[in-house]
Amino acid sequence: MKTVIKTTDLSKVYTETAVPVHALKNVNIEFKEGEFTAIVGPSGSGKTTFLNVIGGLDKPTGGHVVIDGVDIATMKESKLFDFRMRHIGFVFQAYNLIPVLTAIENVSFIMLLQNRPKAEMENRAKEMLEQVGLSDKLDVRPSKLSGGQQQRVAVARALASKPDFVLADEPTANLDTESAFNLLDIMAKLNKEENITLIFSTHDHRVIERARRVITLVDGAVASDEHFERAER
Amino acid sequence: MKTLIKISWRNIWRNRSRTIVIITAIILGLMGGIFSAAMRLAMEQQQFEDTIDNQVSHIQIHHPEFIANPEAQYRIPGGNEIAKELKEREDITVASPRMVTDGMISSANMNSGVRIKGVDPVIESKTTGLDQLIVDGEYFTAEGRIPSILIGRALANDLNAGVGSRLVLTFQDIEGEMISSSFRVEGLYKITARRFEERTVFVKSSVINELIGEENAVTEIAIFLEEPDNYRSISRDISEIYPETKVRHWADLEPSLYYSLEVLNESLIWILIIIIMAVSFGLLNTILMSILERVRELGVLLAIGMKRARVFSMIVIETTIISIIGGATGLVLSWIMINILGNTGVNIPGGEGLEEFGYASVLYPRIETSFYFEIAVVIVIFAILASIYPAWKAIRLQPAEAVRQE
Numbered sequence: 001m002k003t004v005i006k007t008t009d010l011s012k013v014y015t016e017t018a019v020p021v022h023a024l025k026n027v028n029i030e031f032k033e034g035e036f037t038a039i040v041g042p043s044g045s046g047k048t049t050f051l052n053v054i055g056g057l058d059k060p061t062g063g064h065v066v067i068d069g070v071d072i073a074t075m076k077e078s079k080l081f082d083f084r085m086r087h088i089g090f091v092f093q094a095y096n097l098i099p100v101l102t103a104i105e106n107v108s109f110i111m112l113l114q115n116r117p118k119a120e121m122e123n124r125a126k127e128m129l130e131q132v133g134l135s136d137k138l139d140v141r142p143s144k145l146s147g148g149q150q151q152r153v154a155v156a157r158a159l160a161s162k163p164d165f166v167l168a169d170e171p172t173a174n175l176d177t178e179s180a181f182n183l184l185d186i187m188a189k190l191n192k193e194e195n196i197t198l199i200f201s202t203h204d205h206r207v208i209e210r211a212r213r214v215i216t217l218v219d220g221a222v223a224s225d226e227h228f229e230r231a232e233r
Numbered sequence: 234m235k236t237l238i239k240i241s242w243r244n245i246w247r248n249r250s251r252t253i254v255i256i257t258a259i260i261l262g263l264m265g266g267i268f269s270a271a272m273r274l275a276m277e278q279q280q281f282e283d284t285i286d287n288q289v290s291h292i293q294i295h296h297p298e299f300i301a302n303p304e305a306q307y308r309i310p311g312g313n314e315i316a317k318e319l320k321e322r323e324d325i326t327v328a329s330p331r332m333v334t335d336g337m338i339s340s341a342n343m344n345s346g347v348r349i350k351g352v353d354p355v356i357e358s359k360t361t362g363l364d365q366l367i368v369d370g371e372y373f374t375a376e377g378r379i380p381s382i383l384i385g386r387a388l389a390n391d392l393n394a395g396v397g398s399r400l401v402l403t404f405q406d407i408e409g410e411m412i413s414s415s416f417r418v419e420g421l422y423k424i425t426a427r428r429f430e431e432r433t434v435f436v437k438s439s440v441i442n443e444l445i446g447e448e449n450a451v452t453e454i455a456i457f458l459e460e461p462d463n464y465r466s467i468s469r470d471i472s473e474i475y476p477e478t479k480v481r482h483w484a485d486l487e488p489s490l491y492y493s494l495e496v497l498n499e500s501l502i503w504i505l506i507i508i509i510m511a512v513s514f515g516l517l518n519t520i521l522m523s524i525l526e527r528v529r530e531l532g533v534l535l536a537i538g539m540k541r542a543r544v545f546s547m548i549v550i551e552t553t554i555i556s557i558i559g560g561a562t563g564l565v566l567s568w569i570m571i572n573i574l575g576n577t578g579v580n581i582p583g584g585e586g587l588e589e590f591g592y593a594s595v596l597y598p599r600i601e602t603s604f605y606f607e608i609a610v611v612i613v614i615f616a617i618l619a620s621i622y623p624a625w626k627a628i629r630l631q632p633a634e635a636v637r638q639e
Contacts, residue, residue, distance in 0.1 A: 057536055057633035078540070085538025092636055096533040100243035110537055112236055157537075 001032040004165050004197045005054055010063035010073075012049050012220075023049040024060065025220040031165065031199060036191050038211035039201045046220040047201035048169060054199075055088055055167045056080045068164060085113055089158030089166035089196075093173045095150040097142040103129060103153045104138040110161045128156035132186050148179025152186060159190055165197035172204045184210050237543065241550040248523065252555060255519045259512050259559025260566060263608070266508035267567040270501045271598035272579065277497050279593050281490060283425045287361050288433075289486045290329075290455035292468045297479040299452055303335045303348065304405050305445040309478055312451025324459050324467055329353070329360040330451040332438045336404030338384075340392040347388070348433050349404060350453075351441035360455055363422065363435060370396035370420030373437060380440040382416035385430025386423045394418055402434070406445040414444050425593045502607065509611055512559075513619040520552050520623040531627050532635020541628040548624035549617060556616030564605050575599045 012024040023046045031037060039047045052058035054065050056072045065073045067087060075083060089110075097106045107125040116124075129135055132152035134145075142150050151171060158166045168187075172180035188210060191198050200207050208214055216224040245252050285291060294315065299307040309315065312330050319328035332351030337344055354373040358364040364372040368386060375381045382400060389395055396418050403413040416436060424430060442450045458467060464482040472480040484491035524531070534544055578595040 052633040055536075058631075081535075081538050081540045084536065090533075090536055092533065094529070094636075096529060096636060098240070098530060098533070100240060100247060113538055113543075 001034065003030050004033050004035075004067065005029075005031040006064075006066045007054065008064045008066070010050075010053060010060050010065060012046075012053055012058070013061045023220050024053065026063070027217075027220070027222055029215065029222065029225070031197055033197055034191065034195045035197050035199075035213055036188065036211050037197075037199045037213040037215060038208050039199065039215050039217060040203070040208055041217035041223070045217040047217055049220075050217065051167050051169055051199070051201050055090065056084045085110060086161075087164045089161070089163035091151070091154050091158045091166060091168035091171045093170040095142070095147065095154050095174075097150055097153055097157070099142050102139045102141055103134060103145070103156075106142070106153055107156045107160050110157065114161060116161075124160050125156070128160045129153070131190060132156045133182075146179070148175050148182060151175060151179070151183055155183065155187060155190070159194065159196060162194070163196070165199060168198065168200045168202075170202055170204070171200065172202065172207055177206070180204065180206050237547050237550055238554075241547050241554060244523070244527075244547075245551050245555055248526075251519060251522070255515055255555060256559040256562070258515050259556065259612075260563040262508050262512040263505075263560065263563030263612075264567050264570060266505045267564075267600060267608070268570065268574075268598065270504060270604075271571050271574075271600045272596055273497060274501065274600065275575075275596040275598045276593075277494055278599070279425065279596065281494060283593075284487055284490055285461075285483055287363075287366065287424045288426065288429055289483050290360065291458045291461055291464050292456040292471065292480060292482050293486060294454040294456070294471065294475065294478045294480050295452065297477075300479060303333065303452070304409070305332070305334045305407050305447075305450065305452065306405065306409055307452060308407070308447070309451050309454065312454060313449050315475060315478070316451065316454050319454065319456060319471070324463065325456055326459050327356070327360045327455075327457040329356045329455045330438070331357075331453040331455060332441050332445070332450050333453040334404050334441075334445070336402050338388070338392065338434060339401045339403070340394050340398065343392045345388065345391060345431070347402075349402060349441065350433060350435050351438035351450075352435055353438055357435070360457060366422040366424055367420040368423040370418065372420055375417070375419050377417065379415055379417045380436060381419035383420045383422055383435040384418055385433060386421045387427050387430035388432075388434070389418070389421050391431060396421060402436070404445075407447050407450065412444055501604075502611075505608055506611055506615075509608070509615050513615040516552060516555060516616060517619040517622060519555070520548065520620060521626065523551075524548065524623045524627050528630060528635050528638045531630055532632045532638065535628075535630060536632035536636055545624045545628050548627050549620040552620030552623070553613065553616050556612050556619075560609060560612035560616075564609060567600075568605060571598050571600055 007027050007029050010024055010027040011022070014021040014023060027050065039050060041047050049058065053060050060073050063073065064071045072080060072083060098109065101109065104125045107128050108121045111121040111124060126135070126138065129138060132155055134149060134152055137145060137149065142153070145153065172183060175183060184207060187198060190196060200211065202208065212228055214226050214228065215222060294309060296307040296309050316328045316330040319325050329352070334349050336347060336349050338347045367383070372383070373381055379399065392400065394400060398418045399415055400418060401413055401415050403411060406412050442448055458464060468480050468482040531544060535541065575597050578597050581594050581596060
């Protein structure tokens with residue numbers, strides 16, 4: 001399988017505090033295409049920092065993050081914007097949809113930034129909203145959707161532009177059990193059908209139980225990296 | 234760009250009441266500023282027109298000595314011929330020869346120093362529209378034995394005289410000898426400048442010329458121009474043609490009026506700029522609040538790949554849209570207000586006191602159309618300036634931190 005992300009001796013030290021905080025310590029991980037990975041660990045273990053760094057939202061203080069043959073650790077910020085837009089999908093804990101846009105506009109938004117043709121954009125956005133079960137909510141704004149529905153729109157947005165991988169930061173943390181399972185089913189289906197690499201940071205055992213790979217971080221270092229065979233649901 | 238405008242438009246209506254408040258502030262600020270500017274302009278314009286039309290004209294020609302000693306002995310040699318020659322010029326509409334001298338006017342129990350203007354009634358009505366200023370009595374129509382005099386309403390009050398009263402004028406003839414003659418008040422004129430009303434009387438030039446002993450005596454030629462703005466070049470030109478005379482334009486004759494108009498033109502736009510600046514700070518505050526309220530959302534936009542330049546543009550567009558709505562509405566309402574008040578007039582409380590200083594008690598505010606366009610440009614410039622700080626704050630956000638903001 002093709003390697004999507006490879007980190008080498010990745011480290012991140014926060015020096016703004018009185019005592020420097022080593023959030024990541026020489027992390028070496030490879031993510032293969034189509035993997036469904038959960039990054040777990042206690043609070044402060046470095047999960048979010050790891051996601052930020054491999055997502056190009058934060059710069060590492062040492063090491064490399066190679067995506068599609070490019071080391072984003074040394075990439076200029078102006079190029080990183082473009083790189084994120086074309087290669088990475090994001091799902092946030094608090095959904096973070098754009099409140100003034102409808103569901104279909106939210107899903108189309110990244111494609112719009114990519115200057116995709118209008119018809120292609122609309123078809124893909126409709127297709128994605130259909131896949132997440134919201135084909136009847138195309139023109140509804142986020143404030144009129146439930147938390148679960150908003151997170152499904154966020155997943156559709158992250159996947160619509162067909163990124164190399166999707167980073168999801170605790171995507172089920174704000175959802176009730178039914179909505180969380182529903183979302184995980186959708187993500188698992190999309191992972192399989194679209195062969196998109198999914199990387200979650202999570203505390204949620206419901207996510208961990210579905211992941212085929214679970215990486216545990218403790219104090220910024222990889223404590224374990226386990227692969228599981230999961231039965232289809 | 235279309236998408237940015239669409240998002241910006243929706244963003245500004247997210248907090249409808251706040252947006253309406255700032256738009257209302259822009260509208261009221263503009264209306265207030267434009268109204269005060271228009272009133273000020275009307276006041277100065279009215280004073281300018283009164284001074285030029287009824288008092289000094291655009292250019293005056295005198296004997297050089299007449300300036301210090303306004304007496305009949307300092308006449309313009311060949312004054313009538315000069316006036317005729319000037320009338321032939323295409324850039325001059327009227328050249329009115331006058332016999333002007335200082336003297337004393339007396340009623341039965343009062344007297345006062347006045348400037349006596351001997352005029353040709355027909356030419357003078359074309360020059361200063363003196364016939365239109367008569368509020369009581371007639372304009373040089375009487376044919377009685379005693380010659381007619383027109384005096385100001387204020388002077389009539391001072392002398393306790395009225396239409397039909399007999400008054401005595403005392404002045405010097407061409408030899409410098411004092412002469413006195415009796416006149417009957419045929420009409421009272423009224424202009425805004427009370428001091429002019431108190432100090433100026435009009436008689437027929439034929440009458441006063443006979444009294445001073447020279448049939449065609451001229452001490453003053455009052456000139457009105459086709460293009461008033463060319464007063465400097467034309468007065469220079471006349472001066473070169475008639476070097477033995479003293480040629481002065483209105484700015485020389487009324488320097489305080491000239492400078493007050495110069496200052497006014499400069500100050501009006503600055504008054505409005507200050508008002509627009511004040512409103513812009515309100516706008517800046519509104520946009521800044523809206524940025525602080527959507528830090529997480531802006532973080533998401535930056536995280537998913539929206540470039541900082543686009544986020545910056547979005548904030549500038551939001552500010553510009555608000556200012557365009559407020560500015561355009563404010564300008565249209567101001568235009569309507571100024572047009573209505575320009576027709577109906579605005580009564581100034583206690584305005585009669587202002588007349589002492591040559592100002593009217595009813596003003597007709599007006600503003601040049603170009604002024605509205607100038608203000609529109611200023612509004613857009615200040616809106617863009619006001620948006621820079623909030624937009625800069627927005628693009629300084631770190632997406633990794635911003636997306637986690639509560």
